Amino acid sequence: MNKNRLEAFSDGVLAIIITIMILEIKIPHSDDWAELHDLWPKFLSYIFSFTFVGIYWGNHHHLLHTVKRVSSGIIWSNMNLLFWLSLIPFATGWMGETHFSQNTVITYAVLLMICGTSYYILHKVIQANHKADENMKKMHISQERKGLASLVLYSLSIVFAFYNTAISGGLFVVVAAMWLVPDRNIERMLEGEH
Amino acid sequence: MNKNRLEAFSDGVLAIIITIMILEIKIPHSDDWAELHDLWPKFLSYIFSFTFVGIYWGNHHHLLHTVKRVSSGIIWSNMNLLFWLSLIPFATGWMGETHFSQNTVITYAVLLMICGTSYYILHKVIQANHKADENMKKMHISQERKGLASLVLYSLSIVFAFYNTAISGGLFVVVAAMWLVPDRNIERMLEGEH
Amino acid sequence: MNKNRLEAFSDGVLAIIITIMILEIKIPHSDDWAELHDLWPKFLSYIFSFTFVGIYWGNHHHLLHTVKRVSSGIIWSNMNLLFWLSLIPFATGWMGETHFSQNTVITYAVLLMICGTSYYILHKVIQANHKADENMKKMHISQERKGLASLVLYSLSIVFAFYNTAISGGLFVVVAAMWLVPDRNIERMLEGEH
Amino acid sequence: MNKNRLEAFSDGVLAIIITIMILEIKIPHSDDWAELHDLWPKFLSYIFSFTFVGIYWGNHHHLLHTVKRVSSGIIWSNMNLLFWLSLIPFATGWMGETHFSQNTVITYAVLLMICGTSYYILHKVIQANHKADENMKKMHISQERKGLASLVLYSLSIVFAFYNTAISGGLFVVVAAMWLVPDRNIERMLEGEH
Numbered sequence: 101m102n103k104n105r106l107e108a109f110s111d112g113v114l115a116i117i118i119t120i121m122i123l124e125i126k127i128p129h130s131d132d133w134a135e136l137h138d139l140w141p142k143f144l145s146y147i148f149s150f151t152f153v154g155i156y157w158g159n160h161h162h163l164l165h166t167v168k169r170v171s172s173g174i175i176w177s178n179m180n181l182l183f184w185l186s187l188i189p190f191a192t193g194w195m196g197e198t199h200f201s202q203n204t205v206i207t208y209a210v211l212l213m214i215c216g217t218s219y220y221i222l223h224k225v226i227q228a229n230h231k232a233d234e235n236m237k238k239m240h241i242s243q244e245r246k247g248l249a250s251l252v253l254y255s256l257s258i259v260f261a262f263y264n265t266a267i268s269g270g271l272f273v274v275v276a277a278m279w280l281v282p283d284r285n286i287e288r289m290l291e292g293e294h
Numbered sequence: 295m296n297k298n299r300l301e302a303f304s305d306g307v308l309a310i311i312i313t314i315m316i317l318e319i320k321i322p323h324s325d326d327w328a329e330l331h332d333l334w335p336k337f338l339s340y341i342f343s344f345t346f347v348g349i350y351w352g353n354h355h356h357l358l359h360t361v362k363r364v365s366s367g368i369i370w371s372n373m374n375l376l377f378w379l380s381l382i383p384f385a386t387g388w389m390g391e392t393h394f395s396q397n398t399v400i401t402y403a404v405l406l407m408i409c410g411t412s413y414y415i416l417h418k419v420i421q422a423n424h425k426a427d428e429n430m431k432k433m434h435i436s437q438e439r440k441g442l443a444s445l446v447l448y449s450l451s452i453v454f455a456f457y458n459t460a461i462s463g464g465l466f467v468v469v470a471a472m473w474l475v476p477d478r479n480i481e482r483m484l485e486g487e488h
Numbered sequence: 489m490n491k492n493r494l495e496a497f498s499d500g501v502l503a504i505i506i507t508i509m510i511l512e513i514k515i516p517h518s519d520d521w522a523e524l525h526d527l528w529p530k531f532l533s534y535i536f537s538f539t540f541v542g543i544y545w546g547n548h549h550h551l552l553h554t555v556k557r558v559s560s561g562i563i564w565s566n567m568n569l570l571f572w573l574s575l576i577p578f579a580t581g582w583m584g585e586t587h588f589s590q591n592t593v594i595t596y597a598v599l600l601m602i603c604g605t606s607y608y609i610l611h612k613v614i615q616a617n618h619k620a621d622e623n624m625k626k627m628h629i630s631q632e633r634k635g636l637a638s639l640v641l642y643s644l645s646i647v648f649a650f651y652n653t654a655i656s657g658g659l660f661v662v663v664a665a666m667w668l669v670p671d672r673n674i675e676r677m678l679e680g681e682h
Numbered sequence: 683m684n685k686n687r688l689e690a691f692s693d694g695v696l697a698i699i700i701t702i703m704i705l706e707i708k709i710p711h712s713d714d715w716a717e718l719h720d721l722w723p724k725f726l727s728y729i730f731s732f733t734f735v736g737i738y739w740g741n742h743h744h745l746l747h748t749v750k751r752v753s754s755g756i757i758w759s760n761m762n763l764l765f766w767l768s769l770i771p772f773a774t775g776w777m778g779e780t781h782f783s784q785n786t787v788i789t790y791a792v793l794l795m796i797c798g799t800s801y802y803i804l805h806k807v808i809q810a811n812h813k814a815d816e817n818m819k820k821m822h823i824s825q826e827r828k829g830l831a832s833l834v835l836y837s838l839s840i841v842f843a844f845y846n847t848a849i850s851g852g853l854f855v856v857v858a859a860m861w862l863v864p865d866r867n868i869e870r871m872l873e874g875e876h
Contacts, residue, residue, distance in 0.1 A: 105689055105743055107299055112697030115306030120705060122380050123314060131392035136401070150380070154373045161299055176862070179736045186704050186732070193709040201713035280370070301493055309500030316574050317508060321581040325589035344574070348567045355493055474564070495687055503694030510768050511702060519780035524789070538768070542761045549687055668758070 103170050106178060110160060113182050117189060118153045121146055124193035142196035145208075148272055149192040152212065155279045156185060156219065159243065166236055167226055177225045181218040187211055205265045206258055212272075213254040220247050250275050297364050300372060304354060307376050311383060312347045315340055318387035336390035339402075342466055343386040346406065349473045350379060350413065353437065360430055361420055371419045375412040381405055399459040400452055406466075407448040414441050444469050491558050494566060498548060501570050505577060506541045509534055512581035530584035533596075536660055537580040540600065543667045544573060544607065547631065554624055555614055565613045569606040575599055593653045594646055600660075601642040608635050638663050685752050688760060692742060695764050699771060700735045703728055706775035724778035727790075730854055731774040734794065737861045738767060738801065741825065748818055749808055759807045763800040769793055787847040788840055794854075795836040802829050832857050 125142045128135035160181075167174065191211045195204040227240060253275050257268035319336045322329035354375075361368065385405045389398040421434060447469050451462035513530045516523035548569075555562065579599045583592040615628060641663050645656035707724045710717035742763075749756065773793045777786040809822060835857050839850035 105693060108302060108690060109693045109697055109739060111299060111303045112306055112694055113701055115303055116310055116698060116701040118376075119307055119310040119314065119380055120701065122383055123317065123705065124709060125384055127318065127384065127387040127391050129391060131388070131395035131397045133397055136397075147377075150377050154377075157303060158369055158373075175740055179740075182700075183729075183732050183736075186701055189704055190707055190709065194713070197709050197711060198713035203713045203715055203718075207718070302496060305493060305497045306500055309497055310504055312570075313501055313504040313508065313574055316577055317511065319578055321512060321578065321585050323585060325582070325586035325591045327591055330591075330595070341571075344571050348571075351497060352563055352567075496690060499687060499691045500694055503691055504698060506764075507695055507698040507702065507768055510771055511705065513772055515706060515772065515775040515779050517779060519776070519783040519785045521785055524785075535765075538765050542765075545691060546757055546761075 103164065103167055106167075106170055106175065107161075107164055110164075110178060110182060111157070113186065114153060114157045114160070117185055118150055118157075121149055121189045121192055124189060124196070141199045142193070145192045145196035145200070148269075148276075149188050151276050151280075152215075152272075153185065153188060155276065156181075156215070159219070159279070162239070163223060163226060163243075166230060166239075168230060171225075171229055173225045174222070174229065177218070177222040181215065181222050184211065184215045184218050188215070200265050200269065202261055202265055205261045205268050209254050209257045209261065209268060209272075212275075213251060213258075216247060216250050216254065220244075223247070246278060249278065297358065297361055300361075300364055300369065301355075301358055304358075304372060304376060305351075307380065308347060308351045308354070311379055312344055312351075315343055315383045315386055318383060318390070335393045336387075339386045339390035339394070342463075342470075343382050345470050345474075346409075346466075347379065347382060349470065350375075350409070353413070353473070356433070357417060357420060357437075360424060360433075362424060365419075365423055367419045368416070368423065371412070371416040375409065375416050378405065378409045378412050382409070394459050394463065396455050396459055399455045399462050403448050403451045403455065403462060403466075406469075407445060407452075410441060410444050410448065414438075417441070440472055443472065491552065491555055494555075494558055494563065495549075495552055498552075498566060498570060499545070501574065502541060502545045502548070505573055506538055506545075509537055509577045509580055512577060512584070529587045530581075533580045533584035533588070536657075536664075537576050539664050539668075540603075540660075541573065541576060543664065544569075544603070547607070547667070550627070551611060551614060551631075554618060554627075556618055559613075559617055561613045562610070562617065565606070565610040569603065569610050572599065572603045572606050576603070588653050588657065590649050590653055593649045593656050597642050597645045597649065597656060597660075600663075601639060601646075604635060604638050604642065608632075611635070634666055637666065685746065685749055688749075688752055688757065689743075689746055692746075692760060692764065693739070695768065696735060696739045696742070699767055700732055700739075703731055703771045703774055706771060706778070723781045724775070727774045727778035727782070730851075730858075731770050733858050733862075734797075734854075735767065735770060737858065738763075738797070741801070741861070744821070745805060745808060745825075748812060748821075750812060753807075753811055755807045756804070756811065759800070759804040763797065763804050766793065766797045766800050770797070782847050782851065784843050784847055787843045787850050791836050791839045791843065791850060791854075794857075795833060795840075798829060798832050798836065802826075805829070828860055831860065 125139060125146065128139070188211065191204070191208045195201075195208050198204045223240070223243060253271050257271040260267040260271065319333060319340065322333070382405065385398070385402045389395075389402050392398045417434070417437065447465050451465040454461040454465065513527060513534065516527070576599065579592070579596045583589075583596050586592050611628070611631060641659050645659040648655040648659065707721060707728065710721070770793065773786070773790045777783075777790050780786050805822070805825060835853050839853040842849040842853065
């Protein structure tokens with residue numbers, strides 16, 4: 101029951117984060133197609149962030165699935181993750197507003213790194229509190245690998261932002277793609293339960 | 295349990311989408327009745343979108359009712375649907391702001407088409423994952439028919455927008471009415487379960 | 489289960505309505521106490537609406553408690569109620585912005601009347617679908633009486649707004665007080681179940 | 683079941699409060715690092731409020747855990763608490779906007795005092811309705827002590843705001859730290875149940 105409320109609150113916060121970003125795309129006053137065209141950086145950064153928050157939701161979902169007992173440590177590392185995720189609408193809007201300029205792409209990449217690290221901390225805290233069976237262990241290892249690869253890719257995207265922000269954007273797509281590919285280990289774990 | 299969180303997250307996102315649209319109707323500074331009168335295109339487009347998102351919620355509700363096992367495919371086709379629905383407040387506000395001008399009505403109709411197609415994809419993914427009994431099959435067929443009819447009507451509304459946007463608006467009403475009429479097949483399916 | 493999602497969606501929409509109203513109170517740029525003082529009509533209208541939406545949530549809660557089977561009629565009369573309630577942040581902001589000027593107080597009173605009527609319709613639809621035991625019948629009668637009294641008081645507040653909007657405001661307080669007094673019948677009904 | 687809806691509604695409102703505060707941090711038009719730097723008072727006040735609302739969520743969670751029967755008294759003292767918490771985004775934004783100027787820090791401290799008092803009232807109403815076992819009693823006593831200490835610290839922060847608002851800010855940090863330290867009594871109570 102404790103766990104249900106932790107999930108419900110996290111779902112609420114994630115649902116609001118993912119949805120209020122659209123409010124940052126201001127409605128044009130004229131009906132000119134050019135107005136819509138000029139908004140492409142905002143829509144593109146919105147697509148990025150919608151995808152990232154969606155991925156977090158999906159993984160959070162699987163991770164909390166393995167939780168049996170909610171401790172203070174889990175509550176607060178979850179709150180820490182939600183805090184950093186709540187800054188995504190700001191970073192997204194700033195990147196869109198300035199047409200993916202260098203500083204804003206760096207800020208966005210740094211924020212994603214912190215979110216990734218916070219997720220990793222939550223992961224570790226949950227792992228420390230629970231004995232995992234074989235399938236869960238495989239899932240944990242697979243998630244950890246992806247997590248570390250993401251941090252490396254975010255670091256690279258920060259470095260490349262000094263040369264060409266398009267490469268940074270490309271690396272964001274690589275990270276997203278890596279997480280979007282269905283995870284055989286998670287699927288197997290879930291199936292094992294049924 | 296998985297399913298409950300998918301429903302809860304979708305409900306959250308849909309509830310936020312349907313409610314934040316009202317924030318796009320800016321509060322007038324004077325208390326003149328004329329101010330309220332000038333807002334009619336915004337209120338009208340709000341009514342349209344509230345109805346459409348409400349219909350999606352109702353159908354999503356019935357569709358997920360039939361889900362027994364949540365796969366990655368279902369999670370991501372659901373996320374895809376939510377993404378397009380999340381753009382509705384923007385398209386609604388733009389249409390209201392420009393008094394239903396041609397370009398914005400076309401944009402709105404195209405968005406509704408993409409939402410309809412995304413719903414159809416989710417429908418197909420769920421169907422592929424589940425064996426349906428007789429009542430569910432009837433519901434699936436009925437929903438598919440309505441879905442295709444909607445796509446045809448949206449296409450027509452785009453064509454007519456080049457002549458008269460009022461006809462496009464009328465076609466939106468026809469689509470909404472078609473979905474609002476209680477679906478005997480769904481009612482029967484639900485009753486069959488009790 | 490159906491019912492749970494109807495409750496969850498309604499709770500989501502009501503929670504958003506009650507909370508986004510605060511966004512209409514714009515943050516002053518200076519830290520002068522006078523700035524805070526000038527916001528009193530906005531805070532007052534916020535208190536009114538928070539109370540009214542809170543009352544709707546409480547009653548909605550009790551009303552849906554009695555629902556055993558969710559029909560299309562219930563879904564759509566609930567959606568109709570949520571639509572009108574979703575206009576409350578607009579009417580609240582307008583009334584606050586113009587310091588409770590006549591036209592905006594009338595608009596607010598009319599909106600509350602429509603919300604009350606929509607609640608009454610939902611009530612009737614639910615009653616038509618369910619056999620009520622003795623306690624429920626008492627609750628239904630008590631709610632109906634309060635509902636009718638509210639409509640009369642709202643009508644009076646519209647009439648008085650032409651003379652003095654303070655009287656209309658006083659009548660809003662009377663309506664709120666009437667609903668806030670704990671309802672012995674509901675309490676008894678709930679106790680009867682335990 | 684009653685209780686579930688009370689929790690769900692409270693979670694919804696708290697999730698929205700904690701998340702919409704980010705909307706008050708307006709996105710800069712230029713990509714200059716100076717723009718980000720100038721936003722530090724807004725980010726700092728956001729961190730304060732995120733932490734405080736997070737603490738309320740955690741404690742609310744534990745407190746409602748002990749509720750067996752939802753009375754009108756509980757519903758309305760909960761609604762009272764949510765009302766005051768809903769003003770936090772305003773007070774937070776004002777304090778950030780004016781760089782923690784005296785009047786806004788006092789306003790913030792007064793609001794936190796009222797929130798604390800409202801929580802205390804909810805606590806007392808719930809206690810009056812339920813027989814507590816040994817572990818619960820310890821939790822109640824521990825929460826009461828912390829609550830009273832918070833009120834004293836808030837009072838001090840108001841007094842110090844007349845000399846130096848940084849001291850007030852430091853006292854806010856002390857209050858937060860006091861609540862963030864995991865509560866052995868709550869942990870023990872929860873463990874006792876499993």
